[in-house]
Amino acid sequence: MSKIKYAVVGTGGRIPMFIDPIAETYHENAQIVGFCDPSPTRMKWHLDRLVKAYDYADIPCYGIDDFDKMLVEQQPDVVIVCTPDYLHRDYIVKSMEHGCDVITEKPLTIDAESCAIIMEAVERTGRHLRTAFNYRWQPGASKVRELIGSGTIGKVIHVDFEYMLNTIHGADYYRRWHSDKSCSGGLFIHKATHHFDLINWWLDAIPESVYALGELAFYGKENAIARGQEAWTKYDRYTGVEAAKKDPFALRMDEDETLKQLYYNAEADSGYIRDKNVFRDGITIEDTMSALIKYRTGVVANYSLNSYCPREGFVVTINGDGGRIEYEERSASHIITGDKEIRMEANHKRSLHLKVQKLFGEPYEVPIEEGPGGHGGGDPLLQEQMFAKKPTKDELGRNAAHEQGAASILVGVAANQSMESKLPVNLNDLWSLSPEAKHLHELA
Numbered sequence: 047m048s049k050i051k052y053a054v055v056g057t058g059g060r061i062p063m064f065i066d067p068i069a070e071t072y073h074e075n076a077q078i079v080g081f082c083d084p085s086p087t088r089m090k091w092h093l094d095r096l097v098k099a100y101d102y103a104d105i106p107c108y109g110i111d112d113f114d115k116m117l118v119e120q121q122p123d124v125v126i127v128c129t130p131d132y133l134h135r136d137y138i139v140k141s142m143e144h145g146c147d148v149i150t151e152k153p154l155t156i157d158a159e160s161c162a163i164i165m166e167a168v169e170r171t172g173r174h175l176r177t178a179f180n181y182r183w184q185p186g187a188s189k190v191r192e193l194i195g196s197g198t199i200g201k202v203i204h205v206d207f208e209y210m211l212n213t214i215h216g217a218d219y220y221r222r223w224h225s226d227k228s229c230s231g232g233l234f235i236h237k238a239t240h241h242f243d244l245i246n247w248w249l250d251a252i253p254e255s256v257y258a259l260g261e262l263a264f265y266g267k268e269n270a271i272a273r274g275q276e277a278w279t280k281y282d283r284y285t286g287v288e289a290a291k292k293d294p295f296a297l298r299m300d301e302d303e304t305l306k307q308l309y310y311n312a313e314a315d316s317g318y319i320r321d322k323n324v325f326r327d328g329i330t331i332e333d334t335m336s337a338l339i340k341y342r343t344g345v346v347a348n349y350s351l352n353s354y355c356p357r358e359g360f361v362v363t364i365n366g367d368g369g370r371i372e373y374e375e376r377s378a379s380h381i382i383t384g385d386k387e388i389r390m391e392a393n394h395k396r397s398l399h400l401k402v403q404k405l406f407g408e409p410y411e412v413p414i415e416e417g418p419g420g421h422g423g424g425d426p427l428l429q430e431q432m433f434a435k436k437p438t439k440d441e442l443g444r445n446a447a448h449e450q451g452a453a454s455i456l457v458g459v460a461a462n463q464s465m466e467s468k469l470p471v472n473l474n475d476l477w478s479l480s481p482e483a484k485h486l487h488e489l490a
């Protein structure tokens with residue numbers, strides 16, 4: 047049987063999630079036929095890695111002006127889109143118009159107009175578009191879905207979801223393209239798309255309206271100066287800057303081999319600077335966000351995201367008419383890039399706690415078994431679904447196509463609009479997701 051051919055656009059820090067399992071585990075069924083990126087250095091770095099680790103054959107590399115040429119020459123079956131978020135739309139649409147299926151990293155896209163363009167292209171071309179929501183595959187998140195689905199706490203009425211990004215992982219969004227809202231949509235899109243998707247999926251419900259507030263209250267020059275930390279605003283970037291030696295927010299790319307080779311040594315290729323000062327002018331995303339989400343099923347979710355916390359993880363409480371679920375994930379302090387997680391402090395350990403209390407009952411802990419691989423063993427499960435010849439049956443409905451991808455980003459788009467207008471936003475005014483449907487599983 048011939049192999050399924052995958053072409054890749056955007057070969058930065060995240061792409062090993064896709065190319066490594068193809069090269070290592072699924073090579074009998076899948077083949078990488080092309081890389082496309084503005085940086086020859088980054089493409090070569092990944093290629094060298096695959097050759098060294100898996101004895102992989104040469105992969106043709108294309109600059110961004112030759113994306114179409116790659117599609118014509120290599121005739122991929124599937125294109126994997128792993129570029130900065132604002133570029134997903136055009137690569138998804140072009141690939142589908144060429145007759146390819148698409149796997150896109152989250153978020154699907156960053157605004158309502160792009161969402162409509164993508165939905166129309168799926169309809170028109172009949173191609174399949176998968177949104178890679180890896181959080182759904184984490185054992186803890188899956189267990190919450192199982193508990194709710196089996197009626198353990200009755201009918202869900204209310205959700206409280208607090209997400210904390212710390213001064214290591216959280217700060218990383220303010221150093222590069224994510225800090226420009228026109229590139230990432232802000233963290234209501236870029237980061238919260240994971241969380242909104244989890245809530246949608248846990249509740250099996252379609253979001254209806256959103257009211258949100260948010261601001262840039264910690265990062266940025268003005269905020270640092272107001273706190274008396276003007277010294278940390280005095281340089282544009284961190285690497286090689288003597289004055290930044292004692293700055294706890296500094297990322298020194300010359301001290302880590304992956305960061306150095308993947309980004310620092312590649313700066314001349316495209317001008318991508320990955321270690322900009324988080325206390326500079328020009329940051330256009332928020333760091334402090336709250337949203338109230340109403341679902342078509344009547345459930346209300348209360349969500350917050352802060353990106354300057356001393357620890358990382360989330361706490362979610364779900365109240366039903368038969369009891370309550372409390373779930374907490376504490377994450378290790380890290381940034382993920384290239385072929386590894388860079389751990390910044392050894393003393394921040396990952397831990398999970400899942401507790402159920404039925405009405406009038408005693409609380410009890412529900413054990414969670416994590417597996418090997420990224421995100422508590424969730425990443426390998428998603429990789430198996432994407433690349434295996436015969437993937438394991440998806441009992442919990444964890445695979446998400448284009449409409450479920452849209453259901454998550456539209457919450458973020460609505461939150462962005464609501465922050466501006468100071469009014470609630472109805473999602474149907476942005477893009478009408480099957481107006482008659484109430485449950486997420488009714489969407490593709």
Ligand SMILES: NC(=O)c1ccc[n+]([C@@H]2O[C@H](COP(=O)([O-])OP(=O)(O)OC[C@H]3O[C@@H](n4cnc5c(N)ncnc54)[C@H](O)[C@@H]3O)[C@@H](O)[C@H]2O)c1
Nearest residue numbers: 056057058059060083084085110128129130131151152153
């Ligand atoms: N699911 C997750 O947990 C997770 C984690 C990290 C990133 N992501 C997603 O993965 C995607 C990539 O993020 P990353 O961390 O690898 O970012 P990155 O900055 O490390 O890599 C982005 C790559 O895109 C390339 N690029 C820039 N402009 C381009 C263009 N015009 N055409 C083609 N390529 C271009 C860059 O050169 C770079 O190699 C984003 O959509 C992000 O949201 C998802």
